[in-house]
Amino acid sequence: MIRATRIADRIGGGVMILTGLLSLREAYRLYPYRLTEAAGDHSVPALLGIALVILGGCLLSGWKAEWTPADARQSSKTGRIMLLCGILLIYAEVMPYLGYSVSTFLAGIGLFFIFGHGGLLFSLLASAAVTASLYVLFVVCMHVTLPAGWIGF
Numbered sequence: 001m002i003r004a005t006r007i008a009d010r011i012g013g014g015v016m017i018l019t020g021l022l023s024l025r026e027a028y029r030l031y032p033y034r035l036t037e038a039a040g041d042h043s044v045p046a047l048l049g050i051a052l053v054i055l056g057g058c059l060l061s062g063w064k065a066e067w068t069p070a071d072a073r074q075s076s077k078t079g080r081i082m083l084l085c086g087i088l089l090i091y092a093e094v095m096p097y098l099g100y101s102v103s104t105f106l107a108g109i110g111l112f113f114i115f116g117h118g119g120l121l122f123s124l125l126a127s128a129a130v131t132a133s134l135y136v137l138f139v140v141c142m143h144v145t146l147p148a149g150w151i152g153f
Contacts, residue, residue, distance in 0.1 A: 006062065013059030020052025039142055083114050099149025105131045 027046035034042055091107040098106070108127030109120075116122060138144040 009059045009062065013056045013061075016052045016056030016059060018056075020049045020054075020056060023049030023052060025049075080114055084111065087111060087114075095147050095149070097149055099151050100146035101131060101135060102149065102151055104134065 023045045027042040027049055030042040030045065087107055087110045091103055095103040105127050108130050109123045112123035112126045113120065116126065139146060
């Protein structure tokens with residue numbers, strides 16, 4: 001069983017590296033169409049390619065991260081994943097009405113509460129920080145128009 005897993009990891013690592021190299025090639029091809037050095041059509045394929053090459057190298061070399069459950073009293077994985085899907089579906093449906101900022105803040109509270117290790121206060125603060133960071137990244141830095149909703153922000 002160990003040997004079969006090792007072969008599967010090597011095949012998976014090789015596929016990840018090849019996919020990452022293809023993504024990096026696409027980023028190189030899109031680089032002339034950039035808006036700035038960091039922002040443009042090449043950014044996401046470049047970051048994805050780098051991540052795939054690094055993680056594929058980890059699989060190929062046989063490196064394994066040790067994983068232990070964080071807390072025994074947490075709900076089952078299946079239940080948390082179902083809640084995740086439900087929150088994301090509701091988030092997608094209410095965003096046109098509530099706007100990006102409000103819907104992202106509310107979805108973030110739910111996600112941090114379910115998957116985080118803090119309580120409600122941590123969920124509120126983390127959701128506010130993530131919402132503000134994403135707003136600055138998309139609206140201020142990349143000039144993306146996000147849904148304003150009924151509230152107007």
